[in-house]
Amino acid sequence: MAKISSVSPLAPKAFPELPVIDGVTFSTIAAGVKYQGRTDVMLAKLAPGTAVAGVFTTSATRSAPVLDCQAKLGGHTEDGAAILVNSGNSNAFTGRGGVSAVEAITKAVSDACAVPQSRVFTASTGVIGEPLPFEKITTHLTTLADQLNPSAIADAAKAIMTTDTFPKGAGKEVEIAGQTVKIAGIAKGSGMIAPDMATMLVYIFTDAKIPQAELQAMLSGHNAQTFNCITVDSDTSTSDTLLLAATGASGVDVSGDLAFSDALHDVMLDLAHQVVRDGEGATKFVEIEVTGAKSDTDAKTHAMSIANSPLVKTAIAGEDPNWGRVVMAVGKSGAAADRDKLSIRFGDVTVAENGWVSEGYDEAKAAAHMKGDALVIGVDIGIGTGRSTVWTCDLTHGYIEINADYRS
Numbered sequence: 001m002a003k004i005s006s007v008s009p010l011a012p013k014a015f016p017e018l019p020v021i022d023g024v025t026f027s028t029i030a031a032g033v034k035y036q037g038r039t040d041v042m043l044a045k046l047a048p049g050t051a052v053a054g055v056f057t058t059s060a061t062r063s064a065p066v067l068d069c070q071a072k073l074g075g076h077t078e079d080g081a082a083i084l085v086n087s088g089n090s091n092a093f094t095g096r097g098g099v100s101a102v103e104a105i106t107k108a109v110s111d112a113c114a115v116p117q118s119r120v121f122t123a124s125t126g127v128i129g130e131p132l133p134f135e136k137i138t139t140h141l142t143t144l145a146d147q148l149n150p151s152a153i154a155d156a157a158k159a160i161m162t163t164d165t166f167p168k169g170a171g172k173e174v175e176i177a178g179q180t181v182k183i184a185g186i187a188k189g190s191g192m193i194a195p196d197m198a199t200m201l202v203y204i205f206t207d208a209k210i211p212q213a214e215l216q217a218m219l220s221g222h223n224a225q226t227f228n229c230i231t232v233d234s235d236t237s238t239s240d241t242l243l244l245a246a247t248g249a250s251g252v253d254v255s256g257d258l259a260f261s262d263a264l265h266d267v268m269l270d271l272a273h274q275v276v277r278d279g280e281g282a283t284k285f286v287e288i289e290v291t292g293a294k295s296d297t298d299a300k301t302h303a304m305s306i307a308n309s310p311l312v313k314t315a316i317a318g319e320d321p322n323w324g325r326v327v328m329a330v331g332k333s334g335a336a337a338d339r340d341k342l343s344i345r346f347g348d349v350t351v352a353e354n355g356w357v358s359e360g361y362d363e364a365k366a367a368a369h370m371k372g373d374a375l376v377i378g379v380d381i382g383i384g385t386g387r388s389t390v391w392t393c394d395l396t397h398g399y400i401e402i403n404a405d406y407r408s
Helices: 065-070 094-114 141-146 151-157 211-225 259-276 296-308 309-318 325-331 361-368 395-403
Strands: 024-028 041-045 053-055 082-089 120-127 169-176 179-188 199-204 239-247 284-292 344-348 351-352 374-380 386-391
Touching: 024 141, 024 179, 024 386, 041 094, 041 141, 041 151, 053 065, 053 179, 053 211, 065 094, 065 120, 065 239, 082 094, 082 199, 094 120, 094 141, 120 179, 151 169, 169 239, 179 259, 199 259, 211 239, 239 259, 239 395, 259 284, 259 386, 284 296, 296 309, 296 325, 296 374, 296 386, 309 325, 309 361, 325 344, 325 374
Parallel strands: 082 120, 199 239, 284 374
Antiparallel strands: 024 041, 041 082, 053 239, 169 179, 179 199, 284 386, 344 351, 344 374
16 A cells, blocks of 8 residues: 655755744644645645645646636735645546536635635645545645644645655745845655656745736746756656745845745755655755756756666665766756767766776775765766756666555
8 A cells, every 4th residue: 555655865864843834824624635644735825915826747647726716826915815726635636527527626715714706826746547536625724724823834844745754845045135035835745756847846935025927937937947857757647836925024125036036946956856755765965966968958858868867876875986877867868969979978987988988987986976965967068168057866676566556
């Protein structure tokens, strides 16, 4: 029977102490959507005036909640807003019943939280193709609304987990014009992880003041360098949702502010890395650095080809510095490459250069690097200035065990 496994060996030592964001409150409950004996529904209520931005899966089979969120995104209203997330059932590939479930949930949240239904954003994560028993959620909306707490973000991170082995959180505080602006985010994700975006749900909150259009542009730009640069298994989900809410409660206008933008990027990258570190069955966190490509786009194509290769990933799991598999992955990517200009390194050990085994290559040193739990594979294509960095994990038997009976 599929179940949450022991905590990933790559997990942080503890959930971080996140800053409390004025204008956001949270509550959770055990609704029994699928899981028994654990919280599985999270509600976040956002203060009037909150700007909401988002990015979503590009899957052609997007779920009903994703389509509903996309339709509602945009604009900046003085009304409040709310986010509701359930785990255990993705409400994807559920036809008209899925749409009806979203309608019922958003209406119940609207009534319980006194916010317009057009400002209620939902997400569902879990098994695809099973009707969502939405009554198990709507029954608890009054209780959820009564229990809203500004300090309950850690509980929210736990409630959105599926096969995750640890809750994921990241935060940052930045000084702008002598005032403190806070950012706090949570995420879930472990398997079915690949751009665009990855099975992940991400919710980031800030008390900064910023127009919705600028917030959206900032989020989309950073997403390209963070969540769209990770992969666990090359499978793109039907349900990926990333929402960024700026309450404006600090009164600090961060329009055009580089410090705020950098802090937001840092939070997003931290959460993205945590998703990879919780990859199903993962024992190695792997950074793939590609340089010397014809363009940045080609560099990313090469990097993702390496990161998604089952042969590369199983070699990493076996701690085998098999650089031939990296050569294979570059060659099959479809991006421009020249065999005789290719160079490869594992950590600081150059294993191949100019299309051949490096003179003086020491396999023992390369193998020693592969025994670590944080690895770097560097590839220089040798034909240009394009570069890209992506992150992945190894592929172990644990991934098979988790996914072979996921619906059980």
